[in-house]
Amino acid sequence: MSDKDKLIQGLNHDLAAEWGTIMRYTYQSGKSFGIAGAEIREILNKEISDEIGHVKYLTDVIVDLGGEPTTEPDKFAKPENLKEMLELDLQMETQDVENYKNHAGMAEELGEVELKVKLEEIASDEKRHAREIRRILKGL
Ligand SMILES: [Fe+2]
Ligand SMILES: [Fe+2]
Secondary structure, eight states: OOHHHHHHHHHHHHHHHHHHHHHHHHHHHHTOOHHHHHHHHHHHHHHHHHHHHHHHHHHHHHHHTTOOOOOOOOOOOOOSSHHHHHHHHHHHHHHHHHHHHHHHHHHHHTTOHHHHHHHHHHHHHHHHHHHHHHHHHHTO
């Protein structure tokens, strides 16, 4: 497999994760109750907009690189408890940061400057999401 194909494969993993995150946050938002739940809904809904932007970008870039963008979301666990829900989200956001950093490195090696910078920006969005989730978790 060429380096470019490896990058396309990596970006498709990111894309499947993003689709899964949009579904997970939408699902969790519907299952968040009470005062803490209201706050969680607000944050998750804001993050959904960011993740939709990530999905759009990754889809366009995979097509531009000559790949076929996935429309299959990653499956996710469905804890009922708010704290366990957010712990799962924090773990996933942290994993996403690492994946984007890796793929930014691969893009740089291929001379894909715009892609490298944009993947780092997405990594920074996920870092912010992780921080917002950590803030709520501290109060639970
Ligand atoms: Fe994202
Ligand atoms: Fe995120």
